[in-house]
C-alpha cells in the first residue's frame with residue numbers, strides 16, 4: 001500500500017512596513033531600549049497600519065506561499081488560520097481569507113491555541129493529508145496582537161508585534177514532510193496569559209472596557225518558567241518519536257518570544273545556538289506567525305534546504321505547547337506555472353456577485 005506524506009511545498013510571509021522601536025516605546029511607558037534588549041532580545045517590531053488586519057496579512061502571506069508551491073487557490077481543500085487576534089469573534093478569519101484568495105473548494109476555520117496554534121495547525125493538516133482527507137492545505141499564522149496590547153502596560157507592550165506567515169502542505173508519496181508531532185495543553189494555567197474580556201463570562205461592556213479586560217494580561221515570570229521547560233520536553237519527544245536524535249536536526253525553529261527563553265531551551269537540549277533560527281530582534285513576538293516568518297527567513301538565508309530536518313517548537317497561552325519535526329522538501333514538480341495572484345481579482349468579482357445574488361434573492365423571496 002502506498003504511503004501518503006504531508007510535504008511543505010510553499011511558504012510566505014507578510015509583515016507591515018511600520019516599525020516601532022524600543023526607543024519609540026520608551027516614549028510611551030517607563031522603560032529603556034537597554035532593559036528591553038537585555039530581558040527579551042527584541043529591538044523593534046512591526047505594527048499594522050489602519051488598513052491592515054489579521055485577514056489582510058494572512059491573505060498576503062497565503063498568496064506568497066501559493067506562488068512558491070505553484071498551486072492554484074481553487075485547488076485548496078482546507079484553510080486553517082491559527083490566530084489569537086482574529087478578524088471577528090465569528091465568523092472565522094479563515095473564511096475571510098478563503099473568499100479573498102478565491103479558494104472556492106476549501107473549507108475554512110480558525111484554530112485557537114495561542115502561540116502554539118501554527119504547530120497545532122501543521123499537525124492537523126498533516127493528519128488530514130495522511131488519512132486521505134485532503135490533498136492541498138493552507139496553514140496560516142496571522143496576528144495583529146498590537147491591537148490587544150495595553151500601551152500603558154510596560155510588562156506586555158514591549159513584547160508583541162504584527163505579521164503573518166503561511167505554509168502550503170501537499171500530499172505526495174515521496175518520503176519526507178511532517179515526520180512527527182507532539183502537542184500538549186494545560187488549562188490550569190489559563191490565567192497566566194489571556195485576554196479575559198469580550199467572551200462569555202465577561203461580555204463587552206463599559207465596565208470591561210474600564211477594567212481593561214480587552215487587553216492582554218500576563219504573568220511574565222510564570223510564562224517564562226513554563227516556556228523553558230516545555231520547549232525542551234516537546235523537542236526531545238518529537239525527535240524521539242521520529243526515531244532520531246538532536247544530531248539529526250539541522251535547524252531548530254522556535255517560537256520567537258524571548259531570546260533568553262530560546263537560549264535556555266538550546267542549553268537544555270545541548271544544541272548549538274548557531275543552529276537555532278532567531279529573528280525576534282526585528283519582529284518581537286508575533287505569536288502564531290513567528291514560526292512561519294522565521295522559517296521563510298531561514299530559507300532566504302540558505303539555512304534551511306531540501307533534505308534538512310527541522311523542528312518547529314512553540315508554547316503559549318492556554319497553556320499550550322508542541323513541536324513538529326519536518327524533513328524539508330519544497331515545491332512538488334509541476335508542468336505549468338500558475339498565478340495565484342491573478343485569481344485574487346477574479347475572487348473579488350466572484351465575492352461581489354455572490355453578495356449581489358443574495359440581495360436579489362432576498363428582494364425576490366422577501367427577507368422573512
Ligand code: COA
Pocket residue numbers: 030031032035036039040115154155158159193218220221223224257258285315316317
Ligand atoms: N521596562 C522596565 N522595567 C520593567 C519592564 C519594562 N518594560 N517590565 C517590567 N519591568 C520591571 C517589573 O515591574 C519588575 O519590577 P519590580 O521588581 O519592581 O516589580 C522588574 O522589571 C522585573 O520584572 P520581571 O517580571 O522579573 O522581569 P523579567 O526578567 O522576568 O522579564 C519579561 C519580564 C516579561 C520580559 C519576561 O518575564 C518574559 O519574557 N516572560 C515570558 C513572556 C512571554 O514570552 N510571553 C508570551 C508567551 S507566548
